[in-house]
Amino acid sequence: MPAIRIRRCRLGLMLPALLCLLLGGAGRLLAEAPQEYQVKGAMVFNMAKYIEWPTGVFSGSGAPLVVCSIGRGPFTGALEQYRGKTVLGHPLQVRRMQPGEELGECHLLVVSGVEKRYLAGILDQARKRSLLTVSDIPDFARLGGIIGLVEVEGRVRFEINVKAAQQSRFKISSQLLKLARIVREGE
Amino acid sequence: MRRPGEKFIRNLPLQRKLMLIIMGCCTATLFVSSLFFVAREAKVLYRNQQEYLVSLADMIGRNSAPALAFNDPKPALDTIRPVTEKGNILAVYILNKDGRLFVRYQAAGQVHTALPLEGLPDWASQDQVAEAVRQVTSEAYTSSFLSGYASVVRPIRLDGEQIGTVVIHANASGFLNSLRWNVLVALGFMAVTFLVFCLFSARLQLMISAPLLGLLAAMKEISASKNFALRVTKPCDDEIGLLYDGFNEMLHEIEERDQILRQRQAHLQQLAHYDPLTRLPNRTLFYDRLAQALFHAERAREAVAVIFIDLDHFKDINDTLGHRTGDLLLIEVAGRLGTVVRSCDTVARLGGDEFTIFCQNVANEENAALVAQKLVALFATPFRLGSSEIRVTASVGVTLFPHHGKTVDELLMNADIAMYHAKGCGKNVFALFDKRMNEHASERVTLLADLRQAVELGQFVLHYQPKVDLLTGKVTSVESLVRWMHPRLGMLAPDKFIRLAEESGMIAELTAWVLRTACLQAKAWQDANLAPVRVAVNLSPFHFQRQDVKQSVCAVLEATGLDPTLLEIEITESALMQNDEYTCRVLRELREMGITISVDDFGTGYSSLSYLHRFPINTLKIDRTFILNMMKSSEDQAIVTAIIAMAKSLKMQIVAEGVESVDQLEALKDQGCHEIQGFLVSRPVNAERVARFFTDEDHLQLQNSAAQPLAEGTAQHLVNGKA
Incomplete structure (x- = not known):
């Protein structure tokens, strides 16, 4: 990820960026990975606020919103820090899932670091259970996921597969849609 | 400490002061309320x-x-961008959760350098940004008014969590314009209202100032015109009305006092220049007018007649009929005098019974005499005072300016001399002054000067005239009569100098001498073992005025050691009547001591017979005029008879004075008269010769037979009396 960092600095001014590199050096490189996933975690957390789950998914107003994470990588760890926080009144629960594990209690499924051959199965399962699927796997939305996190010009952006969302009876806020790149399956 | 404007305000006219107060209050109220509304409006706008x-x-x-x-x-x-395109937004800043600048937007064409966040670079630190935001928040209010931009800082929330801050700056010119407009309207309103207040207060202050100024004007008018009869009409019933009432009351008081003052002044004027009794001009005014008349007459070469009038025997009227009657008579006389003179002439009363007149522009002496004649004629008719009639005459002296004198004093003195001359000529006449009178008058002055030394020089002697009892023919008493042995004029009878002595006050000294001498003589006779004969002394009415009769009589009796029964006091009728209470008391005391009291010259005065008996009188002496005429006039004869009868019934002794003939003696004897005195017995002779009568002989028998023992002087005087 050093490339991203340098580019971001170039967006501002070159001099402070160079200073950052020279002084900050090796220590900062070690922390790069979780930094990126923290942004992604925050995005997942915020995104949940702009999405209306189909009626009947939550047992009540105070019912927990269960975020399930599948796959390797630091994504799950980044989500862990949101455990207990509320999203539109629902306290957040984070669960680490193994591929093939029953997803019955999940509302939001974060997919990360999963090989593409397993992806179709996960998505299929998620679609059956009306789970909101988010992943940083490239072209996730085109592959049938609902929201895909992509890197555009050094920033994390997202793509929304509106059709997939509608199929799973999710209502996504227009404000969120405004920020997102709308993609279709197979494009 | 006095504020500088205080004196100025205090000395402002009342109207200005009232206007100032009203305007001040109104303006202050207006200002405060305007301020309140503008502030409120500003707040609302803000x-x-x-x-x-x-x-x-x-x-x-x-x-x-x-x-x-x-x-x-x-x-x-x-x-x-779309939100800020319209309107007056200057700039919008969005800060992210970390407090760093996330987005900054500045409206095109609306640059405002003073915005705190504008100065910051995009990568400004959290602290710098926070500081700028704090500045914006704290200055949000003031910057709207002062810096011309409005600010708002609002948090951006997402699901109850603050994820950033938005800062908006807007151009405050709209707000300021509205505010400015408001202030302008308020000022305009204030200006208009101020003008209205001006007019209003000018009218309003009249409510208070107009009545006060009215009062002031009235006060000025009154003090200028001195017309205290003016009154002010009160315009209202408040305190100012009370002030008007008070003013009117004060005016009333002043008017009353002013009137009293004027009356008193007039009264004083009257007193100073007019005689209160007759209301004629007094001496002062007469002198003044005469001086003026003389001044004019001198320039016009005219003559002025100055006339002096004195009532005859006025003193007797006063003494016998009382001062009240005397005063009434004077009033009547004054009234009559006024009828004779012309309006340009002045009648004045100098005092007592003396009146003066001056007539201007008198052609000659004859005309003056004519006036004097008229004046004398005025007294021909008796004066009627109530029920009684009084006959009184006047002596008139006339002088002419400029022939008889040039000055007021000279003319009055000469008129007085002429008047005295008239009196001397038998009274009830007028006399024109001439130079010889002046000599006569100076003679009188000389005589007065001589009189003052006469007592000291021992120029007086006493002569005695005996009274004889008609029954026994013996001498009962002798009347002492004073004679003045004047070194130049020879022996003078009392009628020549007694009046002078009375006028000059010498009478007291003279009477004292007479009393002492007479008593000493009587004592001498007593010591010589002669028959007891009383000595009679005449007391002047003057003595009774001095009210020391008893003291002087007692003092002499004590000094001489004479038995009081040997002293007889003779007083005139008029002395008896004046001051009658005192007289009565003194006479009673004297009589109780044994002194005999006789009334001299009885029948000539104005005796009131009704109270004659109240006086302790021993003896009445019938006046010589009645005796003189009794043989010729049956009226006088009747009077003598009546007096004798009355005296007898009152148990008084009767003495007939001035008996000169045997016929008279016989007639009196027939009437029952007790004693006689007169030339028939003896004329007044000295002490030595009168002592010869102090025998037991019947002096009347001797007289009748014209025998020898009677002193030759007596016989001689019988001859003289007849002559």
């Missing part, structure tokens, strides 16, 4: 502006929340 900005900020916040949440500035800018 709130409206802020509310608009807040709603704008909230809208921006809401719409840019996702952009913030997903750290995507571009959509945020897209949100801001």
